[in-house]
Amino acid sequence: MKPIEPVIEVSNLSKVFRVAQRDKSSLLSSLSSLIHRQYAHIEALRDINLQIQKGEVRALIGPNGAGKSSTIKVLTGILYPTTGSIRVLGVDPWTNRNALASELGVLFGQKTQLWWDLPALDTFYLHKQMYSIPNHSYQENLDYFIDVLSLHQVVKKPVRQLSLGERMKCEFICALLHEPQLVFLDEPTIGLDIFSKEAIRAFVKKVNREKGTTFIITTHDLSDIEDLCNNVTVINHGGIVFNDSIESLGTYFSSxxxxxxxxxxxxxxxxxxxxxxxxxxxxxxxxxxxxxxxxxxxxxxxxxxxxxxxxxxxxNPSIESVIKDIYSKPRTGEDLVLSK
Amino acid sequence: MRTFAELLRLFYYQSKLKIARAMMYRFDFLIGMTVALLFSSIGPVLQYLIFTQTKGFPGWNLKQIILFQGVLLFVLGIRRILFGDLHYFIMELIQKGDLDRLLIKPSPAIGIILSNGFNLNGIGTFLAGSVIMGYSIYSLDLTITAGAIGLFVLSILFGIVLFMALEILFTCAVIVLVNIGRLDDIVQSLTGFGEYPLSIFTSTLKIALVTFIPFAVWVNYPADALLHRWDNAQALVSFLFCILLFAFSLWIWKFCLRRYTSAGG
Known part of the structure; x- marks a missing residue:
């Protein structure tokens, strides 16, 4: 599918967190922090400029703590940006969070949206109410996803009795039931076996192809990127260090x-x-x-x-070695600004 | 108004799921309800003992105090049914960064939080309150007019608005301070002021309980409505303060949400 219009436009985005810091782990240090505490202002994101086109499957990768999840949280309106301009589907996600939510699907691989003690079908029905999905669309989409992911019996069992792979597939249905234009997948294949990973990837490709849904995927699994993504954005130390096609990543070391x-x-x-x-x-x-x-x-x-x-x-050198090289580049400038 | 209707609908569906969940663990549900009923019955007995062993409450006789206790249990029952699970839910949400999930929903996150408090165990307290109230109305030979019922319901509704305001402020405090285990106890102790007749307090505290912290709407006003002791001007002031507090809590919520830091992966 040929990209035609941007769904995400970010310019000069930065996000600073104020975090309490303690130099020593001694009891005295703990007690003294009760009276006098030092704070560090941590620049989690700095000067991010990004554009993502409609219909793309974009990988957002980086080492642990690089700023991937913070970027997603700012793009979905969960976190308030310190500076910068963000347009997601033409609107500012912070001020239009509720309106934008109907067009967004989000899956956090390490968090669940499903009601633990009840069958997944109950959560799907709650989503239908929450997103005001018309009856025919709900049934049509549910049947489609259940067929594609082969979940006919699974959705009727209490979630706590499902395997991780089955639960993750149900999480996908939750994220896509309302037919969002833009879907954020935060480590969607974490902990899954090879068959479940293949099923999830095939599902993402099918939805992207048939419904034109834009996907943004953060993952540490490079096979996810190679199998699914058109473009890759690498974030490290809060900034973008690579932003190009998957082919360009393959020829990163041209010599x-x-x-x-x-x-x-x-x-x-x-x-x-x-x-x-x-x-x-x-x-x-x-x-x-x-x-x-x-x-x-x-x-x-x-x-x-x-x-x-x-x-x-x-x-060419493997993508793994390219990414390892990109990750290992040191950050320029100061990491922390200490203040009283 | 549309958002409010959506949230009511959401509350209904979330409550349905909570009932379905409670039915999955029937034994836990039955034990919870029995314990709630037993604890609820302690209140009126305690009040009876206090009343008979001391000079009692000025302006109230024993039967009226039992009615007051019935209204108190009725209101506590409603509060537990509507918001019983809320404090635990809020703490979990903020500390684990799970508020993220609610912030990406098409309804206001604070509305989703408030609509998530349904707790079936409150039914025990609610039923105990209803029975005691019914018995007291009969023994006091009170005439319950449509007007009295209207004022009773109105007070209950404003009481819910006030309680929502307190819950929003509680959520804000947890967002800013993240871990504040005893805040729950502080809130419980403060709201305890609303569980006694206004006449036992000093005039300063009485004014505060009618205005800045209008806890009088919870039990005093519904009881006054049934006893035909309703004071229009006083109630109007309290209702106005309930609305102001609710608006203030929403303003604080918007401010605090900017300070939400989520949690790491």
Whole structure:
């Protein structure tokens, strides 16, 4: 689906939290904090500029504490931004939170919306009332989601008796029952087995394709990103450090290549000592080469000289290694501003 | 008005789910109701003892005081049915960052919070209050006119508005302070002032209970309506203050929501 119009426009967004701080863990320090407390102003988000188009499946990733969840909370109107301008579906989410809510679906992978002791169907019906979903739309959507996710019997059982995968599928129905235009999925596949993950991903792709729903996904599971997303936004230290297509992420290290080589006879590891060897097993090796210093042709010629080669593959570095590299870049500027 | 109707509808559906949940654990429900009934019966007995062993309450005879107790239990029952689960729910919401879930719903979050307080165990207290009230009306030989019923219902409604204002302010305090376990006890102790006849208080406290903290609307005014001792001017002032307090609590809520920090993953 070709993106046509922005559903999210964020410019110069920042969010500062005031957090009580204690330097020591001693009893004296605890008692003294009763009288005199130091606060740190933590810049959870800084100068975020972002645009997301209608129909996109966008990954919002970053290491723990990078600011992903804070970004989602500001975009959904849960948190009040310190500075910056935000437009979600054309309106400011803080001042129009209730009106916007009908067009938003949110799934927090680590929190449940379902009533624990009752069948999921009861929660769905409560959502129908809360979102004023007309009877025919409710039944049509419910049947569609139950069919796609194969939940015919599951929705009738008390939620506390469901497996994590089954519960997560029910959470998806809760988030999508009112046909939102924009859906935030916060770690939707956390703790799920491979089959449940596949089912959830297939479901997201189907809804995106058939209903044109825009999805924003935060996840630590890179296979979610590779399987689902068109574009990736990487947040680290509260700021955006990468914002482009998934293909661009794959070619992030334009000058670096991974050469997977299989020898006909075992070779000594010392013969590869001039290379950055990522893995070695005598008959095969995985080598990273930097083409800025030597062209690919001369690297290959050098490798051919080591021994008889049975097979050779040249790839871009894995997305995992790219992301690891992006995450490991230090933040510029001050993290904390201490105040009395 | 539309929002209010939506919230009433939401309260109805949430209450239905809570009843369904209570029925799943029938034993817990029956025990809870029995305990509520037993505790409710202690109040009138205690009042009887206080009344007979002391000089009593000025302006009230024993039968009237039993009626007052009936109204008190009736009001406490309604309060428990409507808002019984609220304090625990609010603490859990804020401390665990679960308020997030409510902030992304199409109805005002504070409305959803208030509509979530339904507690079936309050029925025991409500029934005990109704029975004692009925008995007292019979033994006092009171004539209950449509006007008296109207004023009684009006007082109950304004009492609910006042209690909602207090619950909103409680939520605000929890948002700002996050962990304040004894606040619940403080609120309970303060609201206890509304559970005694106005005549036992000093004139300053009496004025406060009619104006700035109009707790008199909870039990005194409904009892006055049944006893035909209704004071129009005094009630009007209290109702006005109930509305002002409610508006003030909503204003504070909007202010405090900006300070909500949620919780980390």
């Amino acid at each position: 670096r290549k991974i050469i997977d080589i299989k020898f006909q006879k075992p070779v000594q590891e010392s013969e590869l000592s001039s290379y950055n060897v990522m893995s070695f097993s005598g008959l095969s090796a995985s080598i990273e080469v930097d083409l800025e210093h030597n062209p690919l042709q001369s690297e290959l010629q050098r490798l051919l000289g080591i021994g008889l080669i049975q097979d050779i593959n040249i790839n």
